Amino acid sequence: MILISACLAGENVKYSGGNNAVPWLCQWIEKHRDQVLLVCPEVMGGLTVPRLPAEIQRRGTKPEDYRVVNKAGEDVTAQFRLGAEKVLELAKAHHISVAILKGNSPSCGNKEVYDGTxxxxxxxxxxxxxxxxxxxxxxxxxxxxxxxxxxxxxxNADF
Incomplete structure (x- = not known):
């Protein structure tokens, strides 16, 4: 089973109320529905749709030295952490070893995120x-x- 960001599958969970659908991925998901678990950590953490955009602000060198704030300056770190913990619980429960997540997202980005400004x-x-x-x-x-x-x-790989 593979974990996939719900917005990539066309679900309207993006902060703006829209999605980030990837057409070929949506088609693949339809054919492999039993192998996919769709998640939106931000919604799972209690944030609404739509919501203000949020970014990570780093405060130190350790991974936990951060906070997540929305564009109004409100700290939404707790909701982001709760959503992440819920996604991890699902991943463990379903023995998931691979996730395809939305790039650059303050929840799901895997290589780059916005700088918090x-x-x-x-x-x-x-x-x-x-x-x-x-x-x-x-x-x-x-x-x-x-x-x-x-x-x-x-x-098809055996992880």
Whole structure:
């Protein structure tokens, strides 16, 4: 089973109320519904749709030295952490070893996230959920790097 960000599958859970549907991935999900678990950590953490955009603000060098704030300056770290913990629980319960998550997201980004200034600047780092999954042995890919061929290999691999 593979964990996939719900917004990539066309579910309207994005902060703006829309989605980040990837057409080929949506088609693949329809054909492999029994092998997919769709999640939105932010919604699972109690945030609404729509909601204000949020970004990670780093406060130190350790991975836990951060907070997540929305564009109004409200601290939403607790909701992001709760959503990440719920996703990890599901991943463990379903023995998931691979996740395809939304790149650059403060929850799901696996290589880069926005810098916390709401200025569109990307910096190296992972989102709250992606970091927790990676720390627990889940391979996290983004829609930017996964292809249909890679996905088929992952589904058929024995992790």
């Amino acid at each position: 709401f200025s569109g600047i990307l910096v190296p780092g992972s989102g709250v959920t992606a970091s927790l999954l990676i720390a627990n042995g889940v391979m996290v890919l983004s829609e930017k790097t996964v292809t249909p061929e890679i996905l088929e290999k992952l589904v």
